[in-house]
Amino acid sequence: MAALAGPITAATPDDTSDAAMRARRATARAGGAVALAETPFLQGSPAGRAYLARPAPKALARGEPPGQCYGLGVATGPDAPAEALRRCFEEMADDPREAGCGCRLLAIDDVLLAERAAFAYAPGVSGRLLGPEAPQSGALVVAERPSGREGAALAAFFGFDGPVAVAELGADGEAVLLLPGDAAPFRGERERWGWRRGRLTERLLLSSPEGRRLIALIGFEPADIAAEGPALGAWPKG
Known part of the structure; x- marks a missing residue:
């Protein structure tokens, strides 16, 4: 996988299309391989394993900031980045405690869109x-x-x-x-x-x-x- 710097986040559900467009531009500039062993969240967590098992095109999004926002979205298909963000928001939509939460794209296909610390995983x-x-x-x-x-x-x-x-x-x-x-x-x-x-x-x-x-x-x-x-x-x- 390739790793990119700079978060790609949608602050509200209305921002998903713009965030997805920025993510696609970023993946086109990706370079530098990162071994899957260096991404514990993808290898160790049920959500990460499910993402790896899915065929491309695919995308993975998670609540932002993660400490307070529990959303998670995994999607496949031509609109995978936007759909993953939408699913992330949908998980939190009916919870008043999650008001103000955003969603961040973590990966598209085999490109990481977050720093390695974002992929930590505690067994x-x-x-x-x-x-x-x-x-x-x-x-x-x-x-x-x-x-x-x-x-x-x-x-x-x-x-x-x-x-x-x-x-x-x-x-x-x-x-x-x-x-x-x-x-x-x-x-x-x-x-x-x-x-x-x-x-x-x-x-x-x-x-x-x-x-x-x-x-x-x-x-x-x-x-x-x-x-x-x-x-x-x-x-x-x-």
């Missing part, structure tokens, strides 16, 4: 299970891999003694989590916060068929938990 991130139903209350490690469903990922929660829970994170914002020994899973929704080291920071708000509640945290570091306090373990009102 394991911090995790916690909160609530009376949590089998373990301490810090966990969460690893992910692609699911069999389009756009979905499997997230496994590990403690010192091995697996504690496994969740499927749907592209539609839904989540399903199974605890060892339970016959029926907890189901609910993903409350996504943003990207950090190629992983989404998010809360899973889950309920069992009997009405038991469980909150799963993914990607929140100890400093985040200290800063947010009890709010991370609180169920949304309404």
